[in-house]
Amino acid sequence: MPALRAFDAEGFLRDTWQKRPLLIRNAWRDxxxxxxxxxxxxxxxxxEIQSRLVRQPKPGRWDLEHGPFAPERFAALGDCPWTLLVQSVDHHVPEVAALIEPFRFIPDWRIDDVMVSYATDGGGVGPHFDQYDVFLVQGLGRRRWRVGRRCDNTARLLPHDGLRLLAEFEQVDEWVLEPGDILYVPPGFAHDGxxxxxxxxxxxIGFRAPSRGDLVSAFADHVLDRLGEDDRYTDPDLAPPENPGEISADALARLHDMVTGALADREAFATWFGAYVTEPRDERLDWAPEDEVTAEDLPSGPVSLERNPASRxxxxxxxxxxxxxxVDGRTYRCSGPAADAARKICADTQLELAAETIDDPAVAELIVDLVNRGCLAVSEPG
Incomplete structure (x- = not known):
């Protein structure tokens, strides 16, 4: 997928990203x-694929069904407007995965997936807001987008078990998108397509935004798993208290340091976060070879590599x-040529490593492990 036409990524990040919606007309030449x-x-x-069907049997009512669906279901939907939404299509269709490439001016760890929707005339999922950034690329047909003001958790929602629909929607802008147009919507902005x-x-094309609560909870669980049973409060310099019912300032300081000190290790957090944020969303797209490969199985010349689109x-x-x-929740410590290879693997979804690079034992070990895990596929250069 070529880069966006006449698009200033730096200017977009400076002036628009997480600040205001933006319509980008005719984003690609062809x-x-x-x-x-x-x-x-x-x-x-x-x-194995997450999907939803939203029907509107009458105005103001949305019915939600979860997949998988029987093929005959789509022929029995009747004349009411409906929308089919399929999650993580980029994991299964290379041409859809290619849509992510023009948006990689945003770090990969922030990218979530590409959800694809199909709608009949009048179909939509109702006015709502998301907690993440999204680029809405019009692929086929036309869609009218109305955008409202920024919302927060105080916004009143309609009663619905599966959809977070706004009870009140005040339109600020409206556009009809044609194929190849893009609408960027920052977190919190109400919108209705x-x-x-x-x-x-x-x-x-959605972007992850972990909440503070999720980060604290997940990292705290990680730290707890590594604490020893004998790591306990001590006070070897204890003096008799004036009042035995008081929790002293000294005790509070020691206790507070026990908690915050366990969470304050920046290097430990970085290592944990790298593994946490690359945990695969869906491990069912398995590229692992039937028979494990070894370094001897790698081609003697340049090696072409392709990343599994479901891997992170x-x-x-x-x-x-x-x-x-x-890679997919696992950590590899790399230095020298292996570090160069690691950076290249992260930069390119398809790449070629020179013969002298593959000859390095650390590089070969890294590639073999990633291939055997199904994170990479390797083939002779075409």
């Missing part, structure tokens, strides 16, 4: 819809010539 509606319906019939005509397809790759610098590479 837009081509990467997925047919029938293919999306086929994905929604597969048990309705299909204009049949065969409306939208690709939602990130790294943290650790000095001038070393990195910690994180």
């Amino acid at each position: 837009w081509s819809n990467p997925l047919e509606p029938d293919e999306l319906a086929g994905l929604a019939c597969e048990a 309705v299909a204009v005509g049949e065969d409306c397809m939208t690709y939602s 790759f990130s790294f943290i610098r650790q000095g001038e010539d070393a990195v910690a590479l994180f």
Whole structure:
């Protein structure tokens, strides 16, 4: 997928990112819809793929069904407007995964997935707001987007078991998107998309934003798992208190240090976060070879590598010539040529390593492990 046409990424991040919605007309010179509606319906019939169906049997009412769906379900939906939403389509369709590439001016660890929706005329999921950034790429047909003001957790919602729909929606802007147009919506901004005509397809490229509560809870659990039973409060300099019912300032300071000290290790947090943020969303897209490969199985010349689209790759610098590479929740300490290879793997979804690079034992060991785990596929250069 080529870069966005006449798009200033630095200016966008400075002036627009997480600040205001933005309409980008005709973002590519030659837009081509990467997925047919029938293919999306086929994905929604597969048990390992998360999908939802939202119907509007009458105005102001939304009915929600969860997949997988029987193929005949789509022929029995009647004349009411409906929308099919399929999650993580980029994990299964390379052409959809390619949509992420133009948006990699945002760090990979922030990228969540590409959700694809198909709607009949008048179909939508109702006015709502999300807690994450999203680029809404119009793939096929037309969709009218109304955008409102920024919301928070005090916004009043309609009663619904599965959809967080706003009870009140005040429109600020409105646009009709054509194929190849993009609407960027920052976190919290109310928005409502309705299909204009049949065969409306939208690709939602979403970005993760972990909450403070999720981070604290997950990191605290990680720290707790590593604390020893004998790591306990001590007070070897204890003096008789004036009042035995008082919790002294000295005791509070010691106790507070026990808690905050366990959480304050910046290096431990970095290592934990790299593994945490690359945990795979879905481990069912398995590229692992039937028979494990060894370094001797690698080609003797340049090696072409392709990343599993369901795998997550990130790294943290650790000095001038070393990195910690994180792939699907596992940590690899790399230095020298292996660090160079790790950075290249994180930079490119498809890459080639020179023969002299693969000859390095640490590089070969890294590649072999990633191939055997199904994170990479290797083949002779074409």
